[in-house]
Amino acid sequence: MSSFNPPIRTLMGPGPADIHPRVLQALSRPIIGHLDPAFQQMMEQLKTLLRQALMTNNDITFPISAPGSAGMESCFANLMEAGDKVIICRNGVFGARMQQNVERMGGIAIMVDDPWGEAIDPDKLRDALKQHPDANLVAMVHAETSTGAISDVETLVAIAHEHDCLTIVDAVTSLGGSPLKVDEWGIDALYSGSQKCLSCVPGLSPVTFNQAALDRVTARKTPVQSWFLDLNLVLGYWQGDGGRSYHHTAPINALYALHESLTMLMEEGLENAWARHQQHHQALRAGLEAMGLKFQVAQAQRLPQLNAVMIPDGVNDGEVRAELLNHFGLEIGAGLGAGAGKVWRIGLMGYSSRRQNVLTCLAGLETVLGRLGVIETGVALNAADKAYSDN
Numbered sequence: 001m002s003s004f005n006p007p008i009r010t011l012m013g014p015g016p017a018d019i020h021p022r023v024l025q026a027l028s029r030p031i032i033g034h035l036d037p038a039f040q041q042m043m044e045q046l047k048t049l050l051r052q053a054l055m056t057n058n059d060i061t062f063p064i065s066a067p068g069s070a071g072m073e074s075c076f077a078n079l080m081e082a083g084d085k086v087i088i089c090r091n092g093v094f095g096a097r098m099q100q101n102v103e104r105m106g107g108i109a110i111m112v113d114d115p116w117g118e119a120i121d122p123d124k125l126r127d128a129l130k131q132h133p134d135a136n137l138v139a140m141v142h143a144e145t146s147t148g149a150i151s152d153v154e155t156l157v158a159i160a161h162e163h164d165c166l167t168i169v170d171a172v173t174s175l176g177g178s179p180l181k182v183d184e185w186g187i188d189a190l191y192s193g194s195q196k197c198l199s200c201v202p203g204l205s206p207v208t209f210n211q212a213a214l215d216r217v218t219a220r221k222t223p224v225q226s227w228f229l230d231l232n233l234v235l236g237y238w239q240g241d242g243g244r245s246y247h248h249t250a251p252i253n254a255l256y257a258l259h260e261s262l263t264m265l266m267e268e269g270l271e272n273a274w275a276r277h278q279q280h281h282q283a284l285r286a287g288l289e290a291m292g293l294k295f296q297v298a299q300a301q302r303l304p305q306l307n308a309v310m311i312p313d314g315v316n317d318g319e320v321r322a323e324l325l326n327h328f329g330l331e332i333g334a335g336l337g338a339g340a341g342k343v344w345r346i347g348l349m350g351y352s353s354r355r356q357n358v359l360t361c362l363a364g365l366e367t368v369l370g371r372l373g374v375i376e377t378g379v380a381l382n383a384a385d386k387a388y389s390d391n
C-alpha cells in the first residue's frame with residue numbers, strides 16, 4: 001500500500017465542486033484544540049460570515065459537523081415531534097428524502113407533488129394547507145439538485161406563515177449561487193452544504209434557526225430523538241454563553257476551510273457571486289444550444305449552477321461520462337432518480353463556475369458527441385465565446 005494521490009479532475013457535476021487553492025491551503029494549517037481560545041475566536045468569525053452569506057441576523061447560525069443530509073435531519077429532529085403533520089413540497093429527489101425523515105421520526109408527511117424539472121407550485125401548497133389546517137410545518141427545497149429547478153421560496157414561506165406553519169428550507173445548492181435572503185423571506189429554519197457553491201470540502205452543513213423556530217424547540221413535549229443533532233446540546237459548544245463545553249470533536253481543519261471559503265465569498269460580494277453563476281450559465285447554455293442540446297428545465301425556473309441537459313436519443317450515458325472523465329479529466333453528473341439515463345447534470349458551482357470549466361466542458365461534449373454524429377460540431381466554443389463578449 002502506498003499514499004493515495006487522486007487524479008486531477010475538473011468537477012462539473014452536482015457537487016462536490018472544485019475547491020479553490022486558498023481553501024485547500026487553509027485545510028493544511030496546523031491543528032489546534034477545538035476549545036483553544038484562538039479556535040473559539042475563529043468560530044465566532046465563522047458564525048458572523050455565515051450570517052452574512054445567509055443574509056440573516058439569526059443568533060443561532062452555525063455549521064453542523066456533518067453533511068447536508070445531517071442539516072436536513074437536524075431541522076426535522078428539532079422542529080417536529082411524533083404525530084406532527086408536516087407538508088412537504090416535492091419536485092425531485094430531495095423532497096422525497098424529507099418525507100423519509102418525517103416518517104422515520106413518527107410524523108405524518110403530507111406530500112404536495114410537482115413534476116420533476118418544474119418549480120414548486122404555490123397554489124398547490126395553498127390548497128394543501130387549506131385541506132390540512134392541523135399541519136404545523138412546511139418544508140421545501142430551494143434549488144432541486146436532482147433536476148436543476150429553482151422555486152420561489154419567498155412566496156412559499158409567506159403562504160406557510162398565513163397558515164401558522166413554520167418553514168424548513170433546503171438551501172444546499174442555492175447558498176452562494178442564487179439569491180437567498182433568510183430574514184427578508186422570513187425563513188424559520190434552513191440548512192445548506194459546504195461542497196456546492198461555497199466550494200469547500202464536503203461534510204459541513206451550515207444551519208440557521210430564527211426565534212420562532214427556537215420557541216418551537218423550547219416548547220417541545222418530548223426530547224429531540226437524536227442526541228448528536230439536539231440543538232439544546234450542540235449549542236453548548238457553538239453558542240458558549242457562559243463558557244463553551246465539549247459536545248463532539250469539531251472537524252477543526254474543515255472549519256478553517258469553511259472560514260476561508262466564506263471569506264472569499266464576502267470578498268467577491270454575494271451579488272457578484274450570483275451574477276458570476278449566471279454569466280457562466282449563459283455561456284454554457286449558448287454552447288450547448290448551439291450544438292443542439294436541450295435543457296430539461298424551462299429558462300425561467302432554471303438554476304444557473306445546475307444544468308440538467310437532455311441526453312440525445314441513442315447515446316449511452318455511461319460511455320460518454322467515462323470518456324469525458326478519462327480523456328478530459330472532466331466529471332459531469334448522471335441523472336438522479338427519474339432523471340437517470342435521461343439527463344446529464346452539469347454543475348457550475350462555486351469555484352467550478354468559471355470560463356475555463358465552461359470551455360473544457362463544451363470542448364469535451366463536442367468531441368465525444370460529435371464523433372457519435374448526434375450534434376452539430378464546430379459551433380459550441382464560438383457561441384460561448386460570443387456569450388462572454390456580449391455579457
Ligand SMILES: Cc1ncc(COP(=O)(O)O)c(C=O)c1O
Nearest residue numbers: 067068069094145170172173193
Ligand atoms: C438539495 C440537496 N439537499 C440535500 C443534499 C444532501 O447533502 P449531502 O450530500 O451533503 O448530505 C444534497 C446533496 O446533493 C442536495 O443537493
